[in-house]
Amino acid sequence: MPSRKLPAVTGALVLAAVSCSAPKPPDAPGPRAVYVTNWASDTISSFATEADGALRAPATSLSVGTGATHPQASVRSRDGKWLYVGNWGTRDVTPIRIEANGALTPFPSAPGPAPQPVTPSGIALSPAGTALYTANFGNGGDGTVSQYRVSPGGQPHGVRTIPAHGRATTGLAVAPDGRSLVTANSGSGDVSAFRIAPDGSLTWVATVPTGAGAFFVAITPDSGRVLVTNSKADSLSVLRLSADSGLTPVASVANAASEPRGIVLNRTGDRAYVANFADGTGPGHITAFSVDGKTLRPLGPPVATGSNGAEGITLSSDGKTLYNANFNTNGAGSVTSYPIATDGAVGPARPPVLTGGRQPDLTSVTAP
Structure with missing residues (x-):
C-alpha cells in the first residue's frame, strides 16, 4: 500500500444520512450507472452511461455519509437497489439506497463488529445478499475479516470479526455457490480460504502462499478456481477451490505490466x-x-x-x-x-x- 497523507475533504453535493431502522427499498432499481468511491475526498461519484457503455460526464458527487471517512471499497446488491461502501477511515460500512430515479440516499453507517476492524479495504456480498463481508488491512499488520448480517430492509448489522490468518488483508471474494470465502493477504503474500456456514459465519480452512503482494482474488462462476493478483511479484496465480473450501495451487503466470x-x-x-x-x-x-x-x-x-x-x-x-x-x-x-x-x-x-x-x-x- 502506498503511504498516504490524509488531505482535507473537497466540496461535494452532500446528502444527509437518513435515520430509519427498516427503510423501504425503492420499487425498482435506479438506471444503469457506474459508481466510484473517492478515498481522499470522502465522496461517491455516479456516472450515467451511453448506449455503448461510455461514461457520460460530468459525474455527480455526494458525501459517503455523515461522519464516514475514506471510502475504500463498494459492492452493489444483486437487485440493484443498494450500494454498500466500506470506509477505511471510520471502520464501518455505509448502506446507500439507489432510488428508482437514480438518486442515492445514504443511511447511517453500520459500525464494524468487535473486535473493531482496522482499515477495511475490500467488500463482498453472499450470493443471497444476506451476508456481507469486509477484508481489513489492519494498517499492514495482522489482517481480519468482518461479517455483517443484511436485514430484509437492506441494512447491514455487524456480527463478528475474525483473523484472516495473513497480514495486510486487502481483498476478498465469495464463491458463487456460497460455500467459500477467500481473502488476499498482501503483507504475507498468501490467500486464506474459509468455509461459510448457513448463518454466514466463517471457519478458517487453509492459508496458501501465492506470491509477493497477493492483492485481490476472483473466483470463477463454477466456484472451482481462484485467481490471485500478486502485485509485488508481477504475476497471477491460479488455485483449485474444492467444495470443502480447500485450496490447491495450479499455476503461476507472469503479468506483462507493473503491479x-x-x-x-x-x-x-x-x-x-x-x-x-x-x-x-x-x-x-x-x-x-x-x-x-x-x-x-x-x-x-x-x-x-x-x-x-x-x-x-x-x-x-x-x-x-x-x-x-x-x-x-x-x-x-x-x-x-x-x-x-x-x-x-x-x-x-x-x-x-x-x-x-x-x-x-x-x-x-x-x-x-
Missing part, C-alpha cells in the same frame, strides 16, 4: 481482466487473459489507460464494456472505459473521465 491489483472475470469465467497500478504514479495498463482449467494465457498486449495508477476494475452486466478507476496519486481521480470485443480482447481506451474526487482506491468502482 497487478484489481481483477474481474466475465460472466462465463473464461476471460480475466487486470488493472495494473504502477505505484500509483506510473502509467496504468489493463492486461487481459483467457482462462482455462489449468492456466491463464495473455489475450493481446497491455492496453494503456491514459492515466496513472489503475486499480479498481469492473465489467458492465452485458460484458461489453470494461471500466477501471485511476488512483492518480495526489491528483484528480478518473475512470477509463473500454469496449470489449467478441473474443474478449480489450479495445482502445476511451479518454479518462474525471470523478470529481481524488484517489479512487482498491475495489472502488462498481457497475450494474
